[in-house]
Every structure is written in C-alpha cells, then in structure tokens.
Amino acid sequence: MIEFKEVFKRYPAHPNLFENFSLTLGAGEWLNLVGPPGSGKSTLLRMMAGLEKPGSGTLTFNGQDLYRLRAPARGRLRQRMGLIFPDPAFLEGHSLLDNVSLPLEIQGLPRKEQLARAQNALQRVGLGNQSSLLARQLSQNARQRLMVARAISGYPVLLLIDDFYHGWPQEQRQLLENLLGSFHQGGVTVVIASLPGGNLLSPKARTLTLSVPAPHRIGDDT
Amino acid sequence: MRIWLHHHARAFRQAGSFILAQPLRHTISILLLGMLVALALSTGFFWQRINHWVQHTLPEPTLTLFMTDQANEAQMHALWDSLAANPQIRTFEYISPAQALASLSNSPDLAPALKVLDRNPLPGAFVLHLRDPNPSRFDQLEQEFSHREGIAQIRSDRLWAERLETVSTLAESILGFCALLFAFLSFLLIAYQAHQQALRRQGMHSLLNLLGASSAYQRRPFAYYGALLGAGAGLLAWAALFWALALITPLTHALGALFQITLDLPPPDIRDGGMLLLFSALGGIFAALLGQGNSRAN
Numbered sequence A: 001m002i003e004f005k006e007v008f009k010r011y012p013a014h015p016n017l018f019e020n021f022s023l024t025l026g027a028g029e030w031l032n033l034v035g036p037p038g039s040g041k042s043t044l045l046r047m048m049a050g051l052e053k054p055g056s057g058t059l060t061f062n063g064q065d066l067y068r069l070r071a072p073a074r075g076r077l078r079q080r081m082g083l084i085f086p087d088p089a090f091l092e093g094h095s096l097l098d099n100v101s102l103p104l105e106i107q108g109l110p111r112k113e114q115l116a117r118a119q120n121a122l123q124r125v126g127l128g129n130q131s132s133l134l135a136r137q138l139s140q141n142a143r144q145r146l147m148v149a150r151a152i153s154g155y156p157v158l159l160l161i162d163d164f165y166h167g168w169p170q171e172q173r174q175l176l177e178n179l180l181g182s183f184h185q186g187g188v189t190v191v192i193a194s195l196p197g198g199n200l201l202s203p204k205a206r207t208l209t210l211s212v213p214a215p216h217r218i219g220d221d222t
Numbered sequence B: 001m002r003i004w005l006h007h008h009a010r011a012f013r014q015a016g017s018f019i020l021a022q023p024l025r026h027t028i029s030i031l032l033l034g035m036l037v038a039l040a041l042s043t044g045f046f047w048q049r050i051n052h053w054v055q056h057t058l059p060e061p062t063l064t065l066f067m068t069d070q071a072n073e074a075q076m077h078a079l080w081d082s083l084a085a086n087p088q089i090r091t092f093e094y095i096s097p098a099q100a101l102a103s104l105s106n107s108p109d110l111a112p113a114l115k116v117l118d119r120n121p122l123p124g125a126f127v128l129h130l131r132d133p134n135p136s137r138f139d140q141l142e143q144e145f146s147h148r149e150g151i152a153q154i155r156s157d158r159l160w161a162e163r164l165e166t167v168s169t170l171a172e173s174i175l176g177f178c179a180l181l182f183a184f185l186s187f188l189l190i191a192y193q194a195h196q197q198a199l200r201r202q203g204m205h206s207l208l209n210l211l212g213a214s215s216a217y218q219r220r221p222f223a224y225y226g227a228l229l230g231a232g233a234g235l236l237a238w239a240a241l242f243w244a245l246a247l248i249t250p251l252t253h254a255l256g257a258l259f260q261i262t263l264d265l266p267p268p269d270i271r272d273g274g275m276l277l278l279f280s281a282l283g284g285i286f287a288a289l290l291g292q293g294n295s296r297a298n
Helices: A041-048 A071-078 A097-108 A111-124 A140-153 A168-186 B002-022 B023-057 B073-085 B097-105 B111-115 B135-146 B158-198 B202-210 B215-259 B270-295
Strands: A001-007 A018-025 A030-034 A056-061 A079-083 A158-161 A189-194 A207-210 B063-067 B089-095 B123-130 B151-156
Touching: A001 A041, A001 A168, A030 A041, A030 B111, A041 A056, A041 A189, A056 A140, A071 A079, A079 A140, A097 A140, A097 B002, A111 A140, A140 A158, A140 A168, A158 A168, A158 B073, A168 A189, A207 B158, B002 B023, B002 B135, B002 B270, B023 B158, B023 B215, B063 B073, B073 B089, B073 B123, B097 B111, B123 B135, B135 B151, B135 B158, B158 B215, B158 B270, B202 B215, B215 B270
Parallel strands: A030 A189, A030 A207, A079 A158, A158 A189
Antiparallel strands: A001 A018, A001 A056, B063 B123, B063 B151, B089 B123
C-alpha cells in the first residue's frame, strides 16, 4: 500500500532526519512507529498523508507516486485516509455532527448519508448523545475523541495516528483500541506513532523504532 | 447535482458569516465601495448626458458648398445625387439664392444695404451635416468637392470641429481615467477584504487541506463573499445615482430654461441597473479570488 524508497528528508535543525530511508507497508498492516520526540515520527506520518514532500526519493501510495500527483489528486487520496494528529482543528462554532460530517461533505456524499455516518461515528467514540453540542464546548479529551470520529467517518483505507492518547482513562483507551482493532480487522491499514515506554495499543504488531539522529557536525554539508 | 447545490449553499452561508462576523467593518466597507462605484458610474453617466447636451445645443460644424452663378440644373442635380450617395454625409440641405437673401433681409443691420442692390449677389449653397464630425472628414470632403464643376467656394467649420473634438477627447480622457480609478479602487478594496478574511481563517484552510478538500471547495466561499460585496456596492451606487438625479434634475431644468434649451437627465433604465449589478458582482468575485489566492490547497 505504502512504499518509501530511498527517501531523504532534512530540516535545518535535523539535517539528516531520514537518509536513504526505505519502508514497505502492505494493505491491512498495523505498524507501530516508536521513537522519542524529534525522531521523525510525525514527519513520516505527514509524508504518508501527502502533506510533506520528501527531499528526494519516492513515496508511493497504492502504486502512485504521491508527490508526482497534482495537489487536487493528492487531496482526493487524502480523502481516503483518516488523520488523527495531536493538534485538533475543528469548526469551533459548529456542532459535533457538522464537524464529523465535514469530510463526508467534501467527498460529496448525500446529506442524509453524511448525517447517518457522522452520527454512527460519534456513537462509536462515545459522543453519540452530544452530537448537537458545539465543538468549542468540549473538553480536551472529548475533542480528541471527536477527531477520531471525524477520521473514521469516511471509512478510510489508511489510518494515520500521531501519539495523542496518553493520559486517556483506561476505559477510553480500551474503547479506542477496540475501535481501531475492528477497523484493522476490516482490512484498514493502521500506522500509530508512540513515544517509547508508552503502552502500545497493539504490542504484537510490527514495530519500527526511530531514534533521534546524531547532531549535525559543522561542515558536513560542504 | 444536489451535492453541488449543497456545496454552493454552504459556501454562500459561509460568505454571509464572513460579513456577519464583522458587521461594522463590512458596513463601512460596503458604504465605501458603494461610493466608489457610484463615482465611477456617475462619471460615465454624466459624461454621456453632457455629450448629448453639447451635440444638441452647440452649433453643429458643417461644410458649405457655394455654387457659382453659372451653375446649371444638370450640375446641381449631379451634385445632389452625389451628396445623397455619399455615406459620410448624414443630411444636407440646399439654400437657394432667394432663400439666402430672405434670411439676410431679416437682419436689421443688413436689410437697408440689401434693399439698394439691383440684383441678388448671393450664391446658392449646399450645407452638409457629416455623420462623423471628425476634422479629417472635413478635409477629405473639402478635397473631394473642391474640383467639382459648379462649385465656386467651400466653407469648412473644420476649426470648430477640431475644437469640439479636442475638448470632447480631453473631457472623455479625464472622466474615463476617474471612472477607471474608482473602479480599480473598488476592486482593490474587495481584494484586500478577501485577503484579510483568508488570513483570519488560516486554521480553517489547514483543516480543509488536511481533509483533502479541493481548492475549488476552499475558494467558493470567497467567490460568494466578493459577489456579495460587489453586488451590495452596485445596489448602493444605483441608489446613490437616483438620489443625485433627484437632487440635480430641478437645477438642470432651471438652467435649461434660462438658455431656452431642454436639459433633461433621464434616469438609467432597469437593464442598465441589471448590468451594473452583474458587473459589480463579477468584479467582486475576481477581486476576492485574487485576494484569497494565497490560501489554496497545497
């Protein structure tokens, strides 16, 4: 499903973040990305989502070179992904139902189906009875669950999750684990980034450990 | 189709919410835009009316062909036919020597002198009114008729035509520049407002981008926003023009009465109003899309 081939990615602060990085991820696989802050977990997820272009190398999604596609085509591919990133952005003055149905509206689904799917997704994260509340009225934890609902409402083929569930009550962690497990069993590819030492949602799954690259020596670029 | 309509309805609601979220700012903006569009509109409108008055009140430049005393019937008829067939001539009239004498006799200064003459010294003349009173046309026609048999002399109002044309071109240039300037300022103001709205909604832009929304989906509310501002300004300008006409018309009538001419200011019709709204809204759309330009999907 996703293939990184000889990818290089660098930032001024991390000039050798990814060097000659290759990874193949099959459809329906579950991948744990484990690494400390600064190891490139979020960058890897953003590259997979088509939001951050690698410096060089290729990244293919279902055989298509993601960064050779034009922006609208890349946007359409992103509509098939569920993105759960740590910085939740919402339509603050709109209801939870409106927020969750937004990706479905962008996909062009009929309004009736949008609402049914959005209500179902809210139900699955335990926000079903609060669908008419405004997003800005939610607690931090509820906002994160709202983001999960938005990500799963479009029946994604790929779920990209950046570590955000630390500190969740055990009961809700279990709910999330069950939810992602059911999607994974349904053939959805799941990539979850976590900090080392955290409890992985699926410890037996394939795990890729990333480390913070060594500091760049002055003169390396010359 | 229903989805498409739903997307448009949502974009329209969003555009409305841009305006309602900052009511004071948008009220001032629409008033300012209305004034600018009204100034652009009224320069065009008043220029049109002034041009009309000038054409109908000032003496029209003409070309006069004075016939020789020996001009015979055949030459006169040939000339008549040639004038009638000439596409550059709008109308012409023949003034016979007797008509010319009668006209001069009405002048109290000349009448005593004319009475002592033993014969009518005045020639017959064709007075030509040109379709396009451009000075070069006068030269061209003068050249064309100067060698015709039966014509003794040609008197051309070329200089008068040239003065009128120069004044007209100057006024048209100044008013055209003002109209363009006001229209351009309106365009810039809408583009600036749309740019500000795009900056205020960068979070929304990032969210839509994250969800894979197309750039058309993201641009649509801004297009409606520009259309609403443009159409609002157009309506206001239309109202301002009618108000100005209501104030000015009695004054122009009074002025016309002093000069014994008709100075009418007929209001523009509903078709002109429709065109104004359409062009204001279209201009608003283009300006808003230009202003929003930097918040496209990556």
